[in-house]
Amino acid sequence: MSAPQAIDQFLQTHLNDYIKETSRLCAQPSISTTGLGIDECAELVVEILRQHGLETQIFKTPTYPIIVGRAKGQSERTLLFYNHYDVQPVDPLDLWTTPPFEPTVREGKLFARGAKDDKGELIARLAAVDAVRAAHDGVLPCGVTFIVEGEEEVGSPNIAEFVRDHLDLLKCDGAVWEEGNIDHEGYPTEFLGVRGVMCLELHVRTLTRDAHSGSAHALPNAAWRLVGALASLKDANERILIPGFYDDVRPPTKRDLELIDAMPSYEAFARSQYGVRQFVHGHTGKDIEYAVFEPTCNICGITAGYQDEGTKTVIPATALAKIDFRLVPHQDPDDILLKLRVHLDLNGFADVEIVQPEAPMYPYKTDAEQPLIELSLRTGEEVYGKRGYVEPLAGGSTPVYAFAQPLGNIAAICPGVGYWDNRAHSPDEHIRIEDFLNAARHIARIVEGFADLEK
Amino acid sequence: MSAPQAIDQFLQTHLNDYIKETSRLCAQPSISTTGLGIDECAELVVEILRQHGLETQIFKTPTYPIIVGRAKGQSERTLLFYNHYDVQPVDPLDLWTTPPFEPTVREGKLFARGAKDDKGELIARLAAVDAVRAAHDGVLPCGVTFIVEGEEEVGSPNIAEFVRDHLDLLKCDGAVWEEGNIDHEGYPTEFLGVRGVMCLELHVRTLTRDAHSGSAHALPNAAWRLVGALASLKDANERILIPGFYDDVRPPTKRDLELIDAMPSYEAFARSQYGVRQFVHGHTGKDIEYAVFEPTCNICGITAGYQDEGTKTVIPATALAKIDFRLVPHQDPDDILLKLRVHLDLNGFADVEIVQPEAPMYPYKTDAEQPLIELSLRTGEEVYGKRGYVEPLAGGSTPVYAFAQPLGNIAAICPGVGYWDNRAHSPDEHIRIEDFLNAARHIARIVEGFADLEK
Numbered sequence: 001m002s003a004p005q006a007i008d009q010f011l012q013t014h015l016n017d018y019i020k021e022t023s024r025l026c027a028q029p030s031i032s033t034t035g036l037g038i039d040e041c042a043e044l045v046v047e048i049l050r051q052h053g054l055e056t057q058i059f060k061t062p063t064y065p066i067i068v069g070r071a072k073g074q075s076e077r078t079l080l081f082y083n084h085y086d087v088q089p090v091d092p093l094d095l096w097t098t099p100p101f102e103p104t105v106r107e108g109k110l111f112a113r114g115a116k117d118d119k120g121e122l123i124a125r126l127a128a129v130d131a132v133r134a135a136h137d138g139v140l141p142c143g144v145t146f147i148v149e150g151e152e153e154v155g156s157p158n159i160a161e162f163v164r165d166h167l168d169l170l171k172c173d174g175a176v177w178e179e180g181n182i183d184h185e186g187y188p189t190e191f192l193g194v195r196g197v198m199c200l201e202l203h204v205r206t207l208t209r210d211a212h213s214g215s216a217h218a219l220p221n222a223a224w225r226l227v228g229a230l231a232s233l234k235d236a237n238e239r240i241l242i243p244g245f246y247d248d249v250r251p252p253t254k255r256d257l258e259l260i261d262a263m264p265s266y267e268a269f270a271r272s273q274y275g276v277r278q279f280v281h282g283h284t285g286k287d288i289e290y291a292v293f294e295p296t297c298n299i300c301g302i303t304a305g306y307q308d309e310g311t312k313t314v315i316p317a318t319a320l321a322k323i324d325f326r327l328v329p330h331q332d333p334d335d336i337l338l339k340l341r342v343h344l345d346l347n348g349f350a351d352v353e354i355v356q357p358e359a360p361m362y363p364y365k366t367d368a369e370q371p372l373i374e375l376s377l378r379t380g381e382e383v384y385g386k387r388g389y390v391e392p393l394a395g396g397s398t399p400v401y402a403f404a405q406p407l408g409n410i411a412a413i414c415p416g417v418g419y420w421d422n423r424a425h426s427p428d429e430h431i432r433i434e435d436f437l438n439a440a441r442h443i444a445r446i447v448e449g450f451a452d453l454e455k
Numbered sequence: 456m457s458a459p460q461a462i463d464q465f466l467q468t469h470l471n472d473y474i475k476e477t478s479r480l481c482a483q484p485s486i487s488t489t490g491l492g493i494d495e496c497a498e499l500v501v502e503i504l505r506q507h508g509l510e511t512q513i514f515k516t517p518t519y520p521i522i523v524g525r526a527k528g529q530s531e532r533t534l535l536f537y538n539h540y541d542v543q544p545v546d547p548l549d550l551w552t553t554p555p556f557e558p559t560v561r562e563g564k565l566f567a568r569g570a571k572d573d574k575g576e577l578i579a580r581l582a583a584v585d586a587v588r589a590a591h592d593g594v595l596p597c598g599v600t601f602i603v604e605g606e607e608e609v610g611s612p613n614i615a616e617f618v619r620d621h622l623d624l625l626k627c628d629g630a631v632w633e634e635g636n637i638d639h640e641g642y643p644t645e646f647l648g649v650r651g652v653m654c655l656e657l658h659v660r661t662l663t664r665d666a667h668s669g670s671a672h673a674l675p676n677a678a679w680r681l682v683g684a685l686a687s688l689k690d691a692n693e694r695i696l697i698p699g700f701y702d703d704v705r706p707p708t709k710r711d712l713e714l715i716d717a718m719p720s721y722e723a724f725a726r727s728q729y730g731v732r733q734f735v736h737g738h739t740g741k742d743i744e745y746a747v748f749e750p751t752c753n754i755c756g757i758t759a760g761y762q763d764e765g766t767k768t769v770i771p772a773t774a775l776a777k778i779d780f781r782l783v784p785h786q787d788p789d790d791i792l793l794k795l796r797v798h799l800d801l802n803g804f805a806d807v808e809i810v811q812p813e814a815p816m817y818p819y820k821t822d823a824e825q826p827l828i829e830l831s832l833r834t835g836e837e838v839y840g841k842r843g844y845v846e847p848l849a850g851g852s853t854p855v856y857a858f859a860q861p862l863g864n865i866a867a868i869c870p871g872v873g874y875w876d877n878r879a880h881s882p883d884e885h886i887r888i889e890d891f892l893n894a895a896r897h898i899a900r901i902v903e904g905f906a907d908l909e910k
Contacts, residue, residue, distance in 0.1 A: 425767070
């Protein structure tokens with residue numbers, strides 16, 4: 001039996017055990033936004049890594065623990081796996097078919113908060129390592145290092161410093177990044193970069209307390225101030241009006257656009273999945289996807305005044321918007337923050353307070369020709385029967401910037417358990433069990449091939 | 456002992472009983488916004504009116520009951536009292552020192568939702584009627600009719616039709632309106648008119664479900680749409696931009712402005728009570744008060760996306776604003792609603808849905824020279840030691856329009872239990888017990904004088 005056959009047989013045989021292990025990990029809440037269950041989940045991750053034969057340490061940070069588990073291989077070369085054990089909040093709770101922390105299998109899918117993002121990913125990788133070890137008489141061909149943090153969903157405020165302080169511990173020759181997906185046509189995907197993200201809150205207070213709206217001709221309304229401040233940020237075509245906002249934005253390269261052209265169309269997918277009638281900027285076709293090379297300013301939430309059923313005629317004394325900026329390579333969050341402050345001041349909104357509740361993530365981009373990326377595409381084709389495509393810049397954000405440069409300009413790949421409808425960050429988050437198996441098969445092949453990979 | 460002396464002695468002797476009766480009524484929740492406790496409260500009001508010797512009937516409406524209690528007097532002339540037994544919602548609950556439906560007396564004040572608006576007012580009026588009856592050997596000099604409805608706080612959708620259908624039952628020669636206040640300098644007040652109010656909801660949906668903000672360059676954000684729609688309604692100087700919005704607005708008369716000039720300054724009061732730094736339109740001095748003759752568009756609340764602690768990077772699929780328009784005499788709510796729809800459509804916001812959750816209230820205004828108003832001012836001076844002033848147009852709204860014209864262009868007055876800091880519609884709503892006593896003394900004198908009043 002060939003090694004790939006042995007790997008596949010091992011994973012098929014133990015698949016139910018790994019789904020149970022994923023369920024066990026998902027049943028433990030770990031919401032970094034509020035801190036719910038974080039410490040308990042960290043302990044559970046330590047226990048699980050040790051059960052998979054990794055020498056595991058837990059490191060305190062000013063906030064939530066970081067866990068590192070390592071196993072040596074025949075080769076000196078080491079593959080780093082980055083994951084996180086924290087999850088997004090679960091609201092709106094009434095839209096979940098089954099409770100978010102009661103993992104449930106139905107119709108070949110495992111439903112739970114974290115099933116995809118990122119607990120299912122972690123267990124699939126551990127399964128892959130188990131399978132390679134089993135297929136090679138208990139010896140891994142390359143070393144593996146797992147780093148699992150607990151605050152990715154709140155901007156990974158400690159990971160960059162942790163990496164800089166532990167370069168020896170984390171020394172590696174390439175990385176398997178947080179998560180991965182096959183797309184809506186079943187193609188595996190790779191990426192060359194991600195946008196950064198800066199989350200901010202805009203706070204307004206106009207009165208010491210709410211007032212009766214019969215005085216609206218006299219008393220200033222915090223919600224109107226906030227609406228004015230927000231409206232000042234964009235023109236009717238969604239162009240961001242903060243002076244200097246686009247200074248460091250560079251246009252995509254010809255190669256970037258070619259890579260996007262080679263990707264399946266996003267338009268029909270988004271129309272069917274999100275019921276989109278009109279895309280941002282009025283874009284259609286590939287223009288929708290090219291726009292990932294532009295930064296965004298997004299309203300995540302607005303809170304002001306009376307929000308329950310029926311009416312209450314009040315002048316809100318306070319108003320709050322939560323916004324995020326997705327930043328493209330070469331943009332600097334600190335620079336953007338300063339420009340936002342100046343913009344608000346110049347537009348008469350000096351009373352709008354900016355609060356930065358968490359550290360920003362910086363953008364990251366590498367070049368298109370990387371042996372590790374080719375390894376992922378080749379082994380992905382073996383598993384999925386389709387050669388994947390490479391996304392030049394992902395719209396979301398991960399702390400890959402914190403690893404890539406400090407660890408020697410390593411490349412990062414993203415095989416994973418996802419598909420186009422996992423509902424990460426949303427109610428009814430889930431994975432398809434078939435995807436979990438394929439991801440483990442794919443990752444096992446990458447671990448097998450990594451020792452001999454030309455750097 | 457003179458009749459006024461007998462009245463005052465009666466009220467002083469029984470004050471504690473009336474405060475207990477007010478507490479009993481306030482302890483019964485009756486939130487018309489949600490319907491909580493409404494039916495139980497209506498039954499309690501019937502019981503209380505009967506205990507005060509009124510022949511009482513309860514009338515069903517499509518929503519909440521209306522109660523009418525009557526007592527005959529020596530004269531054919533009848534004074535109508537309008538009140539409501541419903542109250543505003545109680546949120547934010549954590550800002551109440553004691554629970555809103557557990558009435559508590561401390562430092563000479565009674566704290567409870569409804570203590571001022573409008574249950575305390577109702578009991579003070581019943582106390583006044585009791586006192587006049589006691590001072591006149593059990594016979595009232597004029598007839599009294601109490602009408603107490605259960606949905607004033609949601610726009611009184613049934614009162615106008617009820618009045619039209621019960622003109623004989625409600626036949627009267629003048630009315631004591633919902634509530635009254637002494638101002639921050641201790642002056643009793645009267646009014647000649649009120650603004651109307653139209654509450655609306657603006658709903659936006661851009662996606663079938665929330666999406667990850669990494670797609671913000673492509674997927675439309677409902678919160679941004681709502682911000683755009685709201686921002687289109689006003690310019691930077693708070694001028695409302697809906698075409699034709701000001702068509703029917705008439706400037707205040709010279710007499711209106713004189714009446715405002717005679718009122719105590721609102722500016723210092725609002726600065727100290729609400730911490731106002733800058734008033735709407737940048738007004739100062741009397742201009743702040745003159746602005747009541749302009750209609751307003753107020754945001755009562757905005758709801759969109761993630762609103763809890765910390766961050767969640769989502770594109771909201773839906774967004775909602777609750778707004779109210781305060782309309783001045785001659786403006787018509789239906790006309791304004793149509794103009795708003797046209798404005799949104801012309802500005803590219805045809806996707807913003809307008810919902811009208813409750814019937815509007817129309818504006819009302821009478822002329823300055825009314826014998827009933829003079830009676831209230833004269834008797835108020837006896838009680839408070841200060842002659843009250845007349846507010847030509849109150850900023851808030853009441854359904855006085857539904858009574859005044861159908862019942863024969865009667866005048867309405869507003870003696871009452873309030874002062875400048877009752878916190879109606881807000882946490883820690885309360886009345887001062889001293890004000891309750893004075894209001895009852897004032898109203899009793901009005902009942903005494905009404906039979907002989909030149910119409």
